[in-house]
Amino acid sequence: MRKVALIGAGVSKFGVRKASYRDLIWEAGKACFDAAPAVKPKDVEGLVVGSVMPERTAFQSHISSMAAEALGIRPSALSARTEHMCASGTVGIRYAYAFIAAGLADLVMVLGVEKLNQPSGDEAILNMGTGVDREWEASFGLTAPPCFALAAQCHIAEYGTTEEQLAMVGVKNHTHAAKNPNAHFQRGATLEQVLGSRMISSPLRLFMCSPITDGAAAVLIASEERARALTDKPVWIRGTGQALDGFQLTSLHEDYAHWPALARAAQSAYGMAGVRPQDVDVAEVHDCFAIAELIAYEELGFCPKGEAGAFVADGRSDYGGDVVVNPRGGLIGCGHPLGATGVAQAAEVFAQLRGEAGARQVPDASIGLTHNNSGMGEHVVMIYGRERR
Amino acid sequence: MSYFRATDPFPLESAEHTKLHEFYARLAVGRLATTRCATCRRLAWPPRAFCGECGSDRFDWVDLSGEGKIHAFTIQEVGLPAGFVGPRVFAIVKVDGLRVFSVLVDAEPAKVAIGQTVRLSPLRVADDPNGNARWLPAFRLA
Structure with missing residues (x-):
């Protein structure tokens, strides 16, 4: 090829x-x-x-x-x-x-x-129901927030992840977005603001969710x-992978804290690119909800399973940490115009690997990753490099 | 301005519209049913008219227990699609070893917990465009 x-x-x-x-x-x-x-x-x-x-x-x-x-x-x-x-x-x-x-x-x-x-925005919420199974899910009023809330419930029950750790994803991404003139939100957010924001679907609060x-x-x-x-x-496009676990909630991995399709998509992309998780300098991951970013750390191999809460709390996914995740502000800070999101992630990695990301620049970024999902069970991963290999 | 009225959020359940009509006919009389592949005998949820395991389109209807246990749940307060109001309890219910997605009706949010027993409670929704009654497989706390 x-x-x-x-x-x-x-x-x-x-x-x-x-x-x-x-x-x-x-x-x-x-x-x-x-x-x-x-x-x-x-x-x-x-x-x-x-x-x-x-x-x-x-x-x-x-x-x-x-x-x-x-x-x-x-x-x-x-x-x-x-x-x-x-x-x-x-x-x-x-x-x-x-x-x-x-x-x-x-x-x-x-x-x-x-x-x-x-x-x-109400029209968009109505339309979001078309992304889940009409007959067996959307007919009950299901859209994305309860799906990811279920994942958060499982992660909390299984690994002791806290509401504060979920909120830290919101704080980090809102803070990053404040440096991105194209982001939907540019005012940043404090931990108190995130934890005090309105409950959308337990345990996910407004500032832990991407907007319309x-x-x-x-x-x-x-x-x-x-x-x-x-x-x-x-x-350079160095690697790519896509994998599906299931479409309906009841056909996914029984424990929603585990997203095996993301691990498989990542494995394909890493293998093709010849890089390891620890080689990634900058990652744009699909934080449609805070829990998605936490589970992505684990399935992408940035930290061991179950330790994502501590990973964000210790600043390891921020500037100065192991890997800068969502420097443009992610979906939580930039917003999530569905079809545009994956392309915007690629655009951010493009700027970062060329050293043209301005106030958001990750120092000497050489390997970038993007992760885009459509529900908990369907994932796409791309790996980009400054060098061709 | 809104386009809401242009959509029908519920499935067309009558015999002329779906191979799964039997599911809804049984639901209307309080029975929870699903399909079993007539060739490889795989039990499915939700019911299906084509077996993704063996490729057969022959299937039998079997009744399930109307009782299950809450496997996972979340309560959505706001942001529901037009026509649905919060708080709404979405749950995965384990029924006869199958995972069933549904809502809990008339449930006080504070009283819902993982492991609780729930019972089938068919939910009557808007009639279809031809005036036929429609039901969804909802549950309530036992």
């Missing part, structure tokens, strides 16, 4: 935006092309768009073609939309990666976009030859 690299990346402002679905596409596209000045829209051979619910929020399907036209891209090798709930963006990156690695394309944009607050956010992100991905021609600082 051919080597493949990111050569450009950009994100829109995330938040409750007074902007249309197409406005968000324009903003992310512009930011991405600005980061890759050697590339013009007409040079791009393919477009993959990760987007989950535009049929309802923009009353629009046929998304890839619509976005290509908005950006002046005329796909000659690949045009597709990926819908895999919250992991749609990274699933799109894997498509582009595979096409380029196989020699079917040389330069592809992956764009993630979601306009959730349309007409209001509009936003878009884009990356340009190229073959080695094209990458070297277009930039001095390509960021």
Whole structure:
């Protein structure tokens, strides 16, 4: 297979935006092309768009073609939309990666976009029910918060993880987001604020949850030859893995404190990349809820099983620790515009590995990891490197 | 402005709409049932018309115990989809060795605990567009 690299990346402002679905596409596209000045829209051979619910929020399907036209891209090798709930963006990156690695394309944009607050956040909550099984789960009113709350309950019961440790994920990610001008929230948060915030689904409080956010992100991905021609600082895709444990809550691993599919996805990615967990300098993990970040530390191998609470409490997932997790603010601080999230994670790793992350820069970051999930049982992991290998 | 009314959150349960109609017919008279693959004899939850183990589409209906134990639960206070109100107790209930996702109806949140016995309590929801009654498999504290 051919080597493949990111050569450009950009994100829109995330938040409750007074902007249309197409406005968000324009903003992310512009930011991405600005980061890759050697590339013009007409040079791009393919477009993959990760987007989950535009049929309802923009009353629009046929998304890839619509976005290509908005950006002046005329796909000659690949045009597709990926819908895999919250992991749609990274699933799109894997498509582009595979096409380029196989020699079917040389330069592809992956764009993630979601306009959730349309007409209001309540509409997004209603639509989130489409991400779980309609007949056996959503018909009871199930959406994401109770699913992850169940995982938190199991982790607390089994490992003695505390509400304070869960809150520390919220504090860390809100604090990181304060340094990210594109984040949904930029005021930071104290432990008292997180612990005093409203209970959403026990034991998860508001500041331990990602908000309902509009936003878009884009990356340009190229073959080695094209990458070297277009930039001095390509960021190499070193490894990728995806694994599924189950779709319905009752088909997952019986103990929700264990996410075996994440461990398997990570194993595939680490093996392909030739790196170990301790080699990762910066990680963008899927903290849709605080418990997800804690379990991700364990399944990604950053700490032993059951010790994630202490790992965050001791600052080992923050600047100066073992690995900086979610420097852009994560989903909790940046917001979670579903299809855009995985692409925004890649954009952050792109900036970090090029040393262009400004106030958020992780010193001398050389290996970056992204983790995107769609529920507790479905995970995608990517590993990026400053060096090609 | 809202689009809420455009959606029907409940399954179409009548015989002309689903191979699983028998499940709902039994539920309407207070019985919890599921499918057993007629070829490999695997017991499924939820019921299914295609066996993911052996590939057979032949299945038999079997009644389960209407009683189970709470395996895990959470109480959602706010942020529920339109049409659902909090606090709502979501639970995984163990029934005859199967894990069943459901809600506990009429449960005082402070009294819910892991290991408690619960009983099937079919929940009547909105009729389908043709006016047929619809039920969901909910539970209540025993």
